[in-house]
Amino acid sequence: MFAAVALLGACADSELxxxxxxxxxxxxxxxxxxxxxxxxxxxxxxxxxEPDTSAENERAQGDTGSRPSLDAEGxxxxxxxxxxxxxxxxxxxxxxxxxxxxxPEDIPPPPLEPTLLQANTTWEVVSELVLEGDYQFAxxxxxxxxxxxxxxxxxxxxxxxxxxxPIGAESGRLRSGALVSVGxxxxxxMLASEEGLFVRxxxxxxxxxxxxLLPSPPLSLLTSEGAFEGWLxxxxxxxxxxxxxxxxxxxxxxxxxxxxxxxxxxAPVAGVPSLWGVNAAGTWALSPAGxxxxxxxxxxxxxxxxxxxxxxxxxxxxxxFGDLHERLADGTWAWWRLPEALTRVEASWDTGGxxxxxxxxxxxxxxxxxxPLETAIDGEFLGVDNKGRALVRYEDALWAxxxxxxxxxxxxxxPTWSEDVEPIxxxxxxxxxxxxxYAHPLYEPEQWIDEIDNIIxxxxxxxxxxxxxxxxxxxxxxxxxxxILNWRDAGFPE
Numbered sequence: 001m002f003a004a005v006a007l008l009g010a011c012a013d014s015e016l017x018x019x020x021x022x023x024x025x026x027x028x029x030x031x032x033x034x035x036x037x038x039x040x041x042x043x044x045x046x047x048x049x050e051p052d053t054s055a056e057n058e059r060a061q062g063d064t065g066s067r068p069s070l071d072a073e074g075x076x077x078x079x080x081x082x083x084x085x086x087x088x089x090x091x092x093x094x095x096x097x098x099x100x101x102x103x104p105e106d107i108p109p110p111p112l113e114p115t116l117l118q119a120n121t122t123w124e125v126v127s128e129l130v131l132e133g134d135y136q137f138a139x140x141x142x143x144x145x146x147x148x149x150x151x152x153x154x155x156x157x158x159x160x161x162x163x164x165x166p167i168g169a170e171s172g173r174l175r176s177g178a179l180v181s182v183g184x185x186x187x188x189x190m191l192a193s194e195e196g197l198f199v200r201x202x203x204x205x206x207x208x209x210x211x212x213l214l215p216s217p218p219l220s221l222l223t224s225e226g227a228f229e230g231w232l233x234x235x236x237x238x239x240x241x242x243x244x245x246x247x248x249x250x251x252x253x254x255x256x257x258x259x260x261x262x263x264x265x266x267a268p269v270a271g272v273p274s275l276w277g278v279n280a281a282g283t284w285a286l287s288p289a290g291x292x293x294x295x296x297x298x299x300x301x302x303x304x305x306x307x308x309x310x311x312x313x314x315x316x317x318x319x320x321f322g323d324l325h326e327r328l329a330d331g332t333w334a335w336w337r338l339p340e341a342l343t344r345v346e347a348s349w350d351t352g353g354x355x356x357x358x359x360x361x362x363x364x365x366x367x368x369x370x371x372p373l374e375t376a377i378d379g380e381f382l383g384v385d386n387k388g389r390a391l392v393r394y395e396d397a398l399w400a401x402x403x404x405x406x407x408x409x410x411x412x413x414x415p416t417w418s419e420d421v422e423p424i425x426x427x428x429x430x431x432x433x434x435x436x437x438y439a440h441p442l443y444e445p446e447q448w449i450d451e452i453d454n455i456i457x458x459x460x461x462x463x464x465x466x467x468x469x470x471x472x473x474x475x476x477x478x479x480x481x482x483x484i485l486n487w488r489d490a491g492f493p494e
Contacts, residue, residue: 190208197214227273256282261278269297283298
């Protein structure tokens with residue numbers, strides 16, 4: 001189970017410091033911790049949280065109508081499901097829930113080898129020069145004003161086409177930002193840097209009082225919705241921390257190491273939007289469950305560095321070798337290998353697509369289309385703005401790149417029946433499904449069109465030994481499978 005350690009009782013907006021603080025002094029040089037004027041109610045609590053004793057299906061079901069409760073000491077109850085929850089296996093560890101259309105045992109195991117994925121689209125884009133200057137960090141918290149940092153370390157608040165005077169805070173290199181609700185319509189912009197946790201107060205960037213309670217500078221920040229609405233998750237080298245309703249907690253698991261994780265929120269487990277993490281311990285999910293939080297999914301063999309949830313409730317994970325793993329909302333996994341190793345994946349919520357960084361070359365994915373951009377702007381990918389555009393550092397300027405029209409993108413040089421798919425049929429399928437053969441006929445393109453979903457399933461699942469073709473014929477290789485997929489996606493050209 002998890003132990004949740006309560007460290008901060010209350011931290012209101014009015015209690016933020018007036019002047020910037022030195023990060024090293026607040027963390028290492030002030031043994032008594034934060035001053036009373038900055039933080040109220042410091043209540044260390046090292047007690048272990050008991051696991052939820054409700055039935056397994058109730059834990060997995062979760063509670064989408066209310067927030068996970070706190071225990072008597074105010075700490076979130078988090079259950080790893082060691083008695084009846086998720087298992088640490090190579091298959092997906094999602095727990096089931098009443099009313100689910102697929103129980104865990106009905107979900108196929110993840111593939112044992114990747115499918116080669118080639119570009120099938122070159123995306124036409126619209127590029128906008130956002131700011132002149134060489135920026136190494138750009139964050140768009142609300143769609144109205146960017147926070148940027150140049151290569152010299154100076155931080156600016158930027159409106160379109162203009163920047164503020166540099167902010168004097170010694171923040172170190174910025175890593176991540178999050179917009180945190182503090183009641184009603186009021187929000188705080190929080191920023192993680194190599195020097196600590198900072199907060200924006202008017203036009204200043206100051207060290208947050210929370211920083212004094214953290215063991216090290218946060219690696220990244222993330223806010224969440226649904227039952228976790230208003231929670232600020234802090235990815236730390238030491239593990240996962242959370243700030244909620246004026247208190248900050250260290251979540252200390254017995255069964256999974258959450259240290260150094262990349263985080264994402266949204267992809268559901270058993271229909272419940274969940275927090276996902278990936279790190280050296282694997283890929284895992286935390287879901288609201290009854291009166292606590294459940295470790296609802298675990299793939300210990302899927303270790304990685306980048307993770308994203310898109311608008312279709314699909315989870316994307318970049319593993320340690322640069323392959324891309326896709327988890328659909330029903331718990332089904334796919335494993336893709338692109339021409340170059342991936343380093344980063346980011347969701348574009350406004351378009352429903354996904355940005356992919358292939359070692360410096362930026363690709364986009366939408367629907368069945370994968371491929372590079374038709375643009376000369378090929379700089380460093382810094383992230384995604386509130387409009388779903390890629391923010392790119394290129395030749396001493398910050399650019400925003402949008403896909404011109406994702407719905408009209410076409411597959412370039414699509415395969416045809418006569419030149420590409422029919423030869424696959426003749427070589428691997430005709431002995432059984434050809435004209436006059438004993439199995440049901442598949443020698444006409446119309447027959448393939450009618451049964452395309454079943455054909456794709458039969459030649460790809462299970463990944464280690466597809467059901468078709470039958471022995472002694474070999475399974476279709478990745479190139480043949482991709483040709484069939486592209487033929488379908490292009491509208492079955494003859």
